[in-house]
Amino acid sequence: MLAALHRLPTWLRFALYASVGVLVLAIAESFESGGVGRLTADTASRAMLKWCIPILLAGLGGLFSERASIVNIGLEGMMILGTWFGAWAALEFSPWMGLVFGVLGGALGGLIHAVATVSFGVDHVISGVAINIMAPGVTTFLSSEVFGNRTQSPDVPGLGEVDVPVLAGGTFFGAETPDILGSIADQGVFFVSDLASFARGLVSGIAIFSLIALALVPLSGWFLWKTRAGLQLRSAGEYPLAGESLGVNVIRRMYLGVVVSGALAGLGGAFIAMELTGFYQNGQTGGRGFIGLAALIFGNWRPLGILAAAFLFGYPFGVSLRDLDGQSTHALLLVVSFCLAVVSLWAATARRLVDAVMALVFAVVMFAWYVQTDVAPDWLPNAMPYVIVLLVLVFAAQRLRAPAFDGQIYRRGAT
Amino acid sequence: MVLAIELIDITKRFPGVLANDRVNLRVELGEIHAIVGENGAGKSTLMKILYGMQPPDEGKMLVNGTEVDFKSPTEAIEAGIGMVHQHVMLADNLTVLENVILGSEPTKSFGRIDFESAAQHLREVSHAYGLDIEPNDLVETLEVGERQRVEIIKVLFRGAKILILDEPTAVLVPQEVEQLHHNLRELKAQGSTILVINHKLPEVLDIADTITVLRQGRTVGEVKASDVTAGDLAELMVGSELPSPETTESTVTDDVALSLRGVTVLNEEDRPVVDDVDLVIHRGEIVGIAGVEGNGQGELIGAIMGTEHVETGTLELMGQDITKWSVRQRREAGVGLVPQDRHEEGLLLTAPLWENAALGHQTQRPYAKGWWIDRAASRAHTQTIRKRFGVKTPNVDVAAHALSGGNQQKLIIGREMTADPKILVLAHPTRGIDVGAQASVWQKIRDARADGLATMLISADLEELIGLSDTILVMLRGKLVAKLDPANVTPRQLGSYMTGAAIETDGNGSADGGAE
Numbered sequence: 005m006l007a008a009l010h011r012l013p014t015w016l017r018f019a020l021y022a023s024v025g026v027l028v029l030a031i032a033e034s035f036e037s038g039g040v041g042r043l044t045a046d047t048a049s050r051a052m053l054k055w056c057i058p059i060l061l062a063g064l065g066g067l068f069s070e071r072a073s074i075v076n077i078g079l080e081g082m083m084i085l086g087t088w089f090g091a092w093a094a095l096e097f098s099p100w101m102g103l104v105f106g107v108l109g110g111a112l113g114g115l116i117h118a119v120a121t122v123s124f125g126v127d128h129v130i131s132g133v134a135i136n137i138m139a140p141g142v143t144t145f146l147s148s149e150v151f152g153n154r155t156q157s158p159d160v161p162g163l164g165e166v167d168v169p170v171l172a173g174g175t176f177f178g179a180e181t182p183d184i185l186g187s188i189a190d191q192g193v194f195f196v197s198d199l200a201s202f203a204r205g206l207v208s209g210i211a212i213f214s215l216i217a218l219a220l221v222p223l224s225g226w227f228l229w230k231t232r233a234g235l236q237l238r239s240a241g242e243y244p245l246a247g248e249s250l251g252v253n254v255i256r257r258m259y260l261g262v263v264v265s266g267a268l269a270g271l272g273g274a275f276i277a278m279e280l281t282g283f284y285q286n287g288q289t290g291g292r293g294f295i296g297l298a299a300l301i302f303g304n305w306r307p308l309g310i311l312a313a314a315f316l317f318g319y320p321f322g323v324s325l326r327d328l329d330g331q332s333t334h335a336l337l338l339v340v341s342f343c344l345a346v347v348s349l350w351a352a353t354a355r356r357l358v359d360a361v362m363a364l365v366f367a368v369v370m371f372a373w374y375v376q377t378d379v380a381p382d383w384l385p386n387a388m389p390y391v392i393v394l395l396v397l398v399f400a401a402q403r404l405r406a407p408a409f410d411g412q413i414y415r416r417g418a419t
Numbered sequence: 420m421v422l423a424i425e426l427i428d429i430t431k432r433f434p435g436v437l438a439n440d441r442v443n444l445r446v447e448l449g450e451i452h453a454i455v456g457e458n459g460a461g462k463s464t465l466m467k468i469l470y471g472m473q474p475p476d477e478g479k480m481l482v483n484g485t486e487v488d489f490k491s492p493t494e495a496i497e498a499g500i501g502m503v504h505q506h507v508m509l510a511d512n513l514t515v516l517e518n519v520i521l522g523s524e525p526t527k528s529f530g531r532i533d534f535e536s537a538a539q540h541l542r543e544v545s546h547a548y549g550l551d552i553e554p555n556d557l558v559e560t561l562e563v564g565e566r567q568r569v570e571i572i573k574v575l576f577r578g579a580k581i582l583i584l585d586e587p588t589a590v591l592v593p594q595e596v597e598q599l600h601h602n603l604r605e606l607k608a609q610g611s612t613i614l615v616i617n618h619k620l621p622e623v624l625d626i627a628d629t630i631t632v633l634r635q636g637r638t639v640g641e642v643k644a645s646d647v648t649a650g651d652l653a654e655l656m657v658g659s660e661l662p663s664p665e666t667t668e669s670t671v672t673d674d675v676a677l678s679l680r681g682v683t684v685l686n687e688e689d690r691p692v693v694d695d696v697d698l699v700i701h702r703g704e705i706v707g708i709a710g711v712e713g714n715g716q717g718e719l720i721g722a723i724m725g726t727e728h729v730e731t732g733t734l735e736l737m738g739q740d741i742t743k744w745s746v747r748q749r750r751e752a753g754v755g756l757v758p759q760d761r762h763e764e765g766l767l768l769t770a771p772l773w774e775n776a777a778l779g780h781q782t783q784r785p786y787a788k789g790w791w792i793d794r795a796a797s798r799a800h801t802q803t804i805r806k807r808f809g810v811k812t813p814n815v816d817v818a819a820h821a822l823s824g825g826n827q828q829k830l831i832i833g834r835e836m837t838a839d840p841k842i843l844v845l846a847h848p849t850r851g852i853d854v855g856a857q858a859s860v861w862q863k864i865r866d867a868r869a870d871g872l873a874t875m876l877i878s879a880d881l882e883e884l885i886g887l888s889d890t891i892l893v894m895l896r897g898k899l900v901a902k903l904d905p906a907n908v909t910p911r912q913l914g915s916y917m918t919g920a921a922i923e924t925d926g927n928g929s930a931d932g933g934a935e
């Protein structure tokens with residue numbers, strides 16, 4: 005059955021996975037007394053689409069860097085640089101310049117990381133942590149100098165939003181169009197309406213900035229797997245000596261990877277300031293750089309995998325945002341417990357008994373938590389990505405394939 | 420007469436080592452020129468200098484009569500030089516095609532790689548030289564011999580007219596060596612100049628026109644292959660006779676050291692790669708396993724070492740069931756291994772020699788004292804290994820990558836043999852070791868055997884296999900299909916057993932399918 009799935013075109017397969025996900029959510033929320041329809045509401049999916057973007061961009065940033073063998077713990081710091089420079093340029097010049105400067109700010113952080121790790125052979129984690137410590141200091145200083153306020157900027161303009169006509173009732177050359185998905189969602193049919201309203205959230209009120217970020221997914225894949233620079237970059241992450249012995253400038257490719265990595269993280273930072281909150285604020289990245297790294301691992305160092313991970317990790321944020329009473333987030337506990345039960349079953353059929361028992365125990369614990377409580381704690385969305393990645397590492401580590409030279413220090417001529 | 424390559428007074432120093440000491444080399448256009456010399460003589464270093472991988476400290480290089488000063492391999496490649504390194508340099512997680520085109524990718528607009536024309540060109544090249552390979556296979560799925568082929572294709576793909584091959588036959592079986600030599604002659608006929616390094620002197624005499632001998636970083640002679648014998652060459656290289664691996668009278672005892680019963684190992688597709696293997700090794704016995712690469716030898720070793728999951732069957736060490744034991748337990752109980760690929764499984768290339776010597780024995784004396792690593796004792800013991808096994812190095816604190824290939828191999832053999840193993844698994848123990856050191860390694864194996872060591876020997880060098888073993892078992896598609904007496908089998912016969920030809924025609928020896 006799994007083999008049959010893999011014969012489907014990628015987009016169809018992913019759509020199928022998403023529908024199954026919505027089905028599970030629809031079932032879960034039907035157990036929840038107060039929060040009818042909140043898990044599959046268009047507000048939830050719209051918020052998910054927004055909140056997944058910084059994670060996605062950080063994840064893609066990690067992809068470029070680690071595919072070139074450099075571990076980038078500094079994504080968080082580069083993202084912070086992106087928030088400040090993005091906000092500043094958006095205020096000073098225009099939103100589009102905000103985007104550009106966010107990229108530049110992040111790339112600057114990437115450049116520092118590259119100089120330290122590639123040229124001076126500093127341990128990747130140490131250099132990354134240093135950047136994470138340095139970046140907030142720099143932005144605090146810049147804020148107090150430029151905004152006259154250490155922690156916050158004035159409101160920052162975004163790039164605006166669009167609706168997809170016909171599907172979500174946007175305008176088409178000035179004419180109103182029908183809101184097909186909206187009307188299906190209003191019917192209240194189990195699963196069908198859930199699916200429609202969830203989909204509606206994805207096609208209405210889309211930030212233009214998000215579209216740019218989403219376009220970077222296929223673009224990254226194309227660059228890394230189809231172009232000359234991409235192949236050389238990946239070879240540097242697998243076995244730099246191979247390229248070296250064939251005249252590839254391995255050092256330059258590593259620099260390219262890390263600087264692009266910083267640029268993407270910076271873009272994510274600019275997104276947070278300009279689209280998510282609408283102003284710059286100290287510490288507003290909230291560890292999304294790290295969640296991006298988690299997405300990188302979950303996504304098995306591949307662009308589409310990272311996209312899937314970003315949706316998965318962004319969703320709890322999207323739900324919790326509108327969830328003042330904590331009930332929808334609470335329903336997610338049930339979803340997690342259900343997923344773990346499935347993992348347990350799958351492990352059992354693969355005759356991996358230890359795994360099966362462990363997953364089952366976790367499932368029971370989550371279920372007990374769900375039954376015993378009425379609301380979920382607000383730290384749950386933040387913790388979930390790490391928990392999920394831990395589970396992936398426990399149950400599917402054999403399927404993960406990190407670049408072979410990832411995290412190692414390369415010295416030229418040390419053959 | 421035009422010289423393709425002329426190296427004049429090349430000198431190269433590493434910290435504490437004079438790798439090349441005013442070396443001279445003259446290679447005529449269109450000839451096959453061999454370079455021989457003991458381990459650490461400076462052969463690989465000289466070739467890396469010619470290929471632009473390392474700069475010389477002094478000296479002059481001329482290629483086709485013009486002086487060159489390569490800053491990087493790119494410039495050497497542009498000058499028509501290609502090099503196959505002593506240790507394969509391939510990225511496992513890239514395809515054959517990607518590995519081959521790396522650095523010379525044909526591109527379309529926007530830097531896109533033209534994969535179709537690249538694959539087409541690769542197929543042409545591999546077809547022209549009979550080097551069959553599937554461009555889209557991941558390199559990690561390839562056997563050692565196939566990897567070697569990819570390395571050679573890499574060079575041919577770039578249209579090199581001067582080929583440097585650093586020990587290309589070390590990992591090949593005799594049939595593959597013949598095939599390679601055939602290819603090299605063809606390349607020569609088409610006007611290529613070939614430089615080849617090899618420790619196996621009969622192969623050198625078979626392929627080379629001219630031979631340059633290096634010794635301790637200096638050129639000690641240049642001879643025509645037609646004028647010398649293997650014995651003369653050995654004399655020139657190491658000042659001793661050509662050794663032979665003959666064992667003396669049998670020392671086999673009745674004590675079983677290791678026994679495998681019905682051992683089966685499955686691959687990822689659940690097919691048996693080690694199929695119901697019964698095997699007994701006694702104390703004082705050397706059991707040779709013959710087989711073409713990829714017939715389950717690697718997995719058999721994994722089953723013994725504990726790195727492969729044994730699906731069914733049992734293993735006993737000195738009468739104790741070790742089937743469920745971890746690698747560490749087995750190591751501590753005295754199971755030693757010289758792995759087939761020293762870079763992949765044998766060494767930490769960037770770690771110092773004494774840490775490498777402790778690898779696999781890091782919980783035992785003299786390397787450890789309780790919970791702690793005993794640095795002083797580890798260093799001292801590494802010095803012992805260095806002396807007893809003739810590992811050429813300035814000290815034991817240099818990184819393993821700074822040793823020449825053969826000296827890395829000697830370090831690994833020394834590490835395993837000085838740890839007092841009960842059972843020793845040797846996979847291609849003398850791979851890359853010069854003739855002089857080979858004799859001393861063989862002698863050490865014989866001595867250990869006389870002292871009661873049980874040994875499993877896997878080797879692509881059939882002379883070695885026949886000469887050292889007390890019993891030879893042939894492994895084919897995961898099964899032990901024949902048991903042969905090394906006293907009355909020739910390398911040629913053994914070769915046909917390995918490919919399965921002999922078994923299908925006469926069925927001799929396939930009777931019991933295992934040792935008893």
Ligand SMILES: Nc1ncnc2c1ncn2[C@@H]1O[C@H](COP(=O)(O)OP(=O)(O)OP(=O)(O)O)[C@@H](O)[C@H]1O
Pocket residue numbers: 417418419433434436437438456457458459460461462463464465505811812820821822823824825826851853
């Ligand atoms: N990168 C390096 N750093 C320090 N020393 C080195 C380095 N490379 C080689 N050497 C030293 O230079 C000497 C020559 O090494 P080289 O690899 O050229 O030997 P070789 O003739 O190829 O030997 P083998 O037959 O064992 O491959 C050795 O003593 C080695 O220890």
Ligand SMILES: [Mg+2]
Pocket residue numbers: 462463464505585823824825
């Ligand atoms: Mg060498």
